[in-house]
Amino acid sequence: MRITLIGSRHFGVTTLNMLREHSVDIARVVVADNEDRLAATARAAGIEVVVQANPKLVAASEIAPNTDLIITAHSHARVSREALAVSRLGGVGYHPSLLPRHRGKAAVEWTIKEGDPIAGGTIYHLADRMDAGAIAAQDWCFVKKGETARDLWERALAPLGLKLLAEVIDYIKVHKTLPAKVQDEQFATAAPSLS
Template sequence: MKITLVGSRHFGVTTLNMLREHAVEIVRIVVHDGEDRLAAAARAHGIEVVVQADPKLVTAAEIAPGTELIVTAHSHARVSKEALAVARLGGIGYHPSLLPRHRGIAAVEWTIKEGDPIAGGSIYHLADRMDAGAIAAQDWVFVKKGETARELWERALAPLGLRLLGEVIDYGKAFKTLPAKPQDEQFATKAPSLPGSKH
């Protein structure tokens, strides 16, 4: 399976390493900043790196020819409809909440702020609306009392995301399609950026 990975930072790098373990072909890395650590990791592995012309948008031209699946990892850019159409299976991303709950940039912070006893992660299909695409995989974890958003992310939600992404990619390789269960809009909540948020 040929994958274009769109992402940044530490989670982008750990996703790159996970993909390399799953015997897929990473044909291109797309970053919003050519100095990002994901770009450096890609170059170290001899993978082509493309820097987005617009940091908020990924265009069709920035997706590698022959890409079967676009994977996003810590990317805050919207992948355009045209870009998704280039890839046979479209695109998937990881969101650190039980979608449709906590859609938005600060999902982990809102999980803590609202005192949720459980948190979770969702692999979702990239769509026009932010975090609103069909769910490909989902799982949950308990939140420890007194845990910060960063602690919850590092202890449980980042590893969960890597595991779920790996499972969805293995499914795609085996069945040439991806699971897709529509989100139930009646349970959707927003998780907008909070002052001092790290994301």
């Protein structure tokens, strides 16, 4: 299986490491910033790195040839419809909420702000609308009293994302396709930046 990984920062690096442990071919890493730690880690591993021409949009030309699956890991860029079309299975991303709840950049912050007793993570199909694609995998965790968004992310949600991505990779290896369950729009909520 050939993967193009789009991402940044620590979660991008831990996703890259998890994919390497699952013996997939990481054909290319796409980053918005050439100085990002994901770019440095990929180069050190001998993986091709491409810097997005537009930090808010991933173009088809930036996806590696013969990509089976695009994975996003801490990327705020939209993957264009044309980019998804050049990948055999399209693309998936990890969102740190129980989609369709808390769609948006500040999902973990909204989980804390709204006092949700339960949080979770979702591997979802990349689509035109942000965080609205079909669900490939999902799981939940409790939120501890007094926990900050960062605490929740580091303790539970980042590890959950890696576990779910690994499960989806293993599913694809067996079934040659991606699981897909349509999100129930009646439960959708927004999680815009709180700044």
